[in-house]
Amino acid sequence: MTEAWGPDDDKPRRYSGPVRVRVPAKINLHLGVGPLREDGFHELNTVYHAISLFDELTARAGDTLTLTMEGEGTGELALDESNLIIRAARALAQRARVPAYARLHLRKSIPLAGGLAGGSADAAAALLACDLLWGTGYTKEELAEIGAELGSDVPFLLHGGTALGTGHGEAVSPILARPTTWHWVVAVADGGLSTPEVYRELDRLRDSSWAPEPLESPGELMTALRQRKPAVLGAALANDLQPAALSLRPALAEVLKAGYDAGAVAGIVSGSGPTCVFLANDAAHAEKLAAELETTGVCRAAVPARGPMPGARAV
Numbered sequence: 275m276t277e278a279w280g281p282d283d284d285k286p287r288r289y290s291g292p293v294r295v296r297v298p299a300k301i302n303l304h305l306g307v308g309p310l311r312e313d314g315f316h317e318l319n320t321v322y323h324a325i326s327l328f329d330e331l332t333a334r335a336g337d338t339l340t341l342t343m344e345g346e347g348t349g350e351l352a353l354d355e356s357n358l359i360i361r362a363a364r365a366l367a368q369r370a371r372v373p374a375y376a377r378l379h380l381r382k383s384i385p386l387a388g389g390l391a392g393g394s395a396d397a398a399a400a401l402l403a404c405d406l407l408w409g410t411g412y413t414k415e416e417l418a419e420i421g422a423e424l425g426s427d428v429p430f431l432l433h434g435g436t437a438l439g440t441g442h443g444e445a446v447s448p449i450l451a452r453p454t455t456w457h458w459v460v461a462v463a464d465g466g467l468s469t470p471e472v473y474r475e476l477d478r479l480r481d482s483s484w485a486p487e488p489l490e491s492p493g494e495l496m497t498a499l500r501q502r503k504p505a506v507l508g509a510a511l512a513n514d515l516q517p518a519a520l521s522l523r524p525a526l527a528e529v530l531k532a533g534y535d536a537g538a539v540a541g542i543v544s545g546s547g548p549t550c551v552f553l554a555n556d557a558a559h560a561e562k563l564a565a566e567l568e569t570t571g572v573c574r575a576a577v578p579a580r581g582p583m584p585g586a587r588a589v
């Protein structure tokens with residue numbers, strides 16, 4: 275139950291009852307990857323885009339910290355101290371000097387290790403849900419600062435929309451384009467790909483003859499977002515990790531081909547893969563494309579989705 279609303283935020287200050295937070299998956303419309311830095315991260319220049327594929331986290335008062343789940347990855351995903359939800363709740367409790375007591379339940383739809391940042395999405399949801407449950411009253415920026423320690427994509431998943439990500443992805447600035455809804459089909463693969471492995475493969479493919487150039491800001495993509503034409507956006511989609519994901523999972527080339535054969539405007543590997551996303555002209559086209567992709571059997575599931583979507587929100 276809502277008790278009070280903040281003055282300059284759409285976030286209620288404190289809840290006495292269960293808190294339910296919905297958080298989107300992300301795709302990268304542009305993912306430029308620089309060389310490996312000394313701190314172990316790669317310099318990134320990316321355009322994040324939040325889509326309508328959601329995880330949902332419910333937080334209830336408790337006298338210890340527990341996590342249960344249902345949906346994607348159940349039985350596979352550890353629910354112990356290694357889970358990003360537990361780590362996020364503990365990080366918030368430590369910062370706010372409150373006991374980390376909550377009963378958390380995850381309804382997961384974002385595939386595990388799919389290149390859709392499901393783990394970071396769940397961390398973002400846990401930060402917001404526990405902040406509301408405990409009445410710790412942090413701003414989105416403060417939660418993003420805590421979240422950046424947990425995963426590079428957490429700050430974006432608190433903000434949502436379409437945004438530029440720099441640094442190792444944790445520095446986020448919104449892209450203010452005219453409101454346009456883009457229609458996508460998410461082709462979910464069987465099994466995941468490890469993000470660190472995909473980055474290692476990229477470094478290997480680049481080998482010693484690769485001469486790094488300064489990362490360019492994604493001007494073509496920014497212009498395409500303003501034009502609101504799917505064909506123009508489709509031509510501007512780019513992902514430096516795609517060759518590495520294809521090298522580790524050559525069958526993804528068949529998924530991309532199947533998408534184009536089915537009439538997609540464009541197709542790209544999402545982040546580190548193995549999920550592929552296809553751009554459609556409109557909602558009806560996305561439905562048709564998803565149905566056709568499913569019949570080809572090249573992916574586990576093909577789901578229409580819209581973007582941009584808001585970040586983690588209480589519902």
Ligand code: ATP
Pocket residue numbers: 351356357358359385386387388389390391392393394396397427467469545546547
């Ligand atoms: P990214 O695109 O951010 O690299 P991803 O979508 O490829 O991530 P995730 O589903 O975010 O992959 O998970 C990566 C790993 O994080 C998982 O294999 C799992 O071991 C760990 N993890 C910890 N907590 C979670 C969580 N709540 N949900 C998903 N993965 C989690």
